[in-house]
Amino acid sequence: MNPFSSGTRLRDMIRAIRACKTAAEERAVVRKECAAIRASINENDQEYRHRNLAKLMFIHMLGYPTHFGQMECLKLIASAGFPEKRIGYLGLMLLLDERQEVLMLVTNSLKQDLNHTNQYIVGLALCALGNICSAEMARDLAPEVERLLQFRDPNIRKKAALCSIRIIKKVPDLAENFINPAAALLKEKHHGVLITGVQLCTDLCKVSSEALEHFRKKCTEVLVKTLKDVANSPYAPEYDVGGITDPFLHIRLLRFLRVLGQGDADASDSMNDILAQVATKTESNKNAGNAILYECVETIMSIEDNGGLRVLAINILGRFLSNRDNNIRYVALNMLMKAISVDAQAVQRHRATILECVKDSDASIRKRALELVYLLINESNVKPLTKELIDYLEVSDQEFKGDLTAKICSIVEKFSPEKIWYIDQMLKVLSEAGNFVKDEVCHALIVVMSNAPDLHGYTVRALYKAFQASSEQESLVRVAVWCIGEYGDMLVKNVGMLDVEDPITVTESDAVDVAEITIKRHTSDLTTKAMALIALLKLSSRFPSCSERIRDIIVQQKGSLVLELQQRSLEFNSILEKHRNIRSALVERMPVLDEATFSGRRAGSVPTTLSPSTMASVKVPNGVVKPAAAPLVDLLDLTSDDAPAPSSSSGDFLNDILGVDLSPASAHSGASQAAKNGTDVLMDILSLGTPPAQSSSSTPDIFSLSQNQKSPVASLDGLSTSSPVSAHAASPQAASSIIDLLDGLGPSPPAPENNGPAYPSVVAFESSSLRVMFDFSKSPGNPQITVIKATFTNLSSNIYADFVFQAAVPKFLQLHLDPASGNTLPASSSGTVTQTLRVTNSQHGKKSLVMRIRIAYKINGKDVLEEGQINNFPREL
């Protein structure tokens, strides 16, 4: 006999592991055990297989790798005896998950065991199948499970019911086979079968509308009666929980009734009585009773309206909310969120209590309450509620401040009745929790400030005061420095005093102090320091008397270790010394930032691939910098320096980028090659596609062609599918140019089989006005490359002009966009535009494609922008 295989008993191994004092010791014991188990596996030792697997499970639980034991599970399952099978199935469920290929090997054993004469073995197989089966296994074994739903022993029927849930979740197509047997389970008396049967029916309704209709018609009455019976049943010790008979069954019945009642007045009507009874009669002094009430309230809220019941439900929630048990308060808050859509007034009544919950000591409750308060806020109550929240900000826990700040900022932005109030609240938040405020929120604040010319003086003075009070909050410092740079003169001269202000005396050198303190503070980060540097430059022209001092501070930064600061200080120094005549023009006040542009861009998805270093290098081209929000926004905003009036409100993204590289004049003077290069570089940085079609000079003739002759464009579809007639209809020239568009395809379209496996087309994007379809093909021999043909259809009744499609992909993908077939999209689906995309997936087989898209067009001269993310690419692309 193998010296190892005699081994220790399970109990002894556990003892030995528990006796270990250090992690290293434990590892040593486990390593030794694993070695012994491996040796035993290699010997194919049957006697100890059972024990080895038990040990492996324990070792697995401690977090050590145990993959070498997976095959042992299969062997145990395949053996004849019950004890072996029992431990084998346990090991299978513990050591494997549905993703592992090994699992497929067990399908056959499972099938045999599902047909076994011993019902316990059938039970084991059902249990394993229900817990870990994959879609393939579900498909293979569904008929067996379906049959077991009618098995004589109720304990097998209930297992089969739950197993069916897993099957229909994995393969929703199979749902219809289960409808009738599931309905039969609802008539049973055995609680286990009823519970599982009701659950199965509920899940069937989720995947199949046919099932929902069927159950609604045939089963509503039965269910109402069952609920009535169980609610009125006398004391039953077997099912009693805290004086209530089987709360689990109650809850499942209520949940199923909710599904049936939703959107169906008749069904809702038939359950009203029993719901009222449950809501009034259930004892609420124990958790079980509250669980039922909670479920009942949710059902009442979801089914078709019945005024009386709703009042009852809201009252129950009110009672929950004032309960002393935290669990009950938590679920009450949770439910009130759902109740808002039903009866906002009733929820508003509890506002004070909810606000108290925001200040609770329990993080879970705070979080729920904050979400709820956020939903409760409207124009009429925004002021008092915001005040409460901001007051609480002072004393709240550090880890809660982030959430709280984000919500306050969002509330203030959304509901602010006037600008001064918005600015006041934001300043409070910045002083209190500036470190938690996101960059884009600061940027939004600056945009608003810039748009309120009559408040410039007030704002800069308030910021100055706030800075004096606390200079610890980074974002406060940034906003303050920016404002002082822009409106420093107003600070000193007390311009635009409001009645509410106390006059303050600030000298020019006080204002410079702020920037100096910021730039010299060790805790300031690079962006803040860079902003202070710009502020100084601006102040040098606003306060000529401090000019020398400012130059000294700027010169000191020449020695900065940070390249950015060093370079700027050199540049600014030369502006101060050599270019005095243009200085004042250079550092003029920023033009008013366009709110619409900003919010449009902010809503837009910002490509994340832009690295911080590129952002830093483009940030200060003219010595004019703005407090950085997202890097791209910063990059784009530079256009407003070149052209004082922002081009258009929605702003063509790419044109903006072009505007940075080229002065508007040169863009028109036929330097399109340069423009293209410029774009390409930026495109690469942003990992966007090629420039939009209009800007390239070679494409217009193709456009006109394809617009005049719809048929060749239509036959493009044919190229990628099968019809070989295709291009003959068009003139040879047209055909060839279109084929060129498709690049890889030669004059004679290859048969579709050569294109590798066929992939289903997907609707990549659909809004009320636009649909984008993607057809896929693979270039033969290179699985990494996918050719996507995007087809755009206009679903509205307006013509879309200047139609531009853009896409961005993550780094592991490369994207090449060919020019589109046109830039005008006829109305009401009467024509399409197509565009070919080539995507190279460097992680082919590991990651699937993903893409962000942005579509811009004009309706009657008005700009429209649509965006989306595409995640539904076929996996194997």
Added chain:
Amino acid sequence: MIHFVLLISRQGKVRLTKWYSAYPQKERTKVIREISGEVLARGPKLCNFVEWRGLKVVYRRYASLYFCMCINQGDNELEVLEIIHHYVETLDRYFGSVCELDLIFNFHKAYYILDELLLAGELQESSKKTVARLIAGQDALVETAKEEANSISSIIAQASK
């Protein structure tokens, strides 16, 4: 639906894990670490729910053990507390005033009982009596098999004498 069940000791040792949704092995370790961090850090008297990655963890402490179940946002948290209690009572009935050591040395039994209670992340049986009867039935089968094996080996031993 219950996505997974965790039993964690106060020291953060894992005593039982059961996964009803697919989490790869690596992810499982991470999940356990995150959840034990969240749950063990919570003081007494706070509510028994923790929001985690868009799901909810319902936990309840019994002596030195935390029983945690992870459910969907929309599920009934109070009911899950009852399910946990139901499991604990069933364990208690089986082991006779259960303690952590029972669950360590007989961890497989704890799994067997859980498998009679939950399946596919849903509750299977609301009667503790039925669960106890089913487990007893299966234990009896194992015992018979063991006895048979012993008698056979003793026959062999006698024969080979």
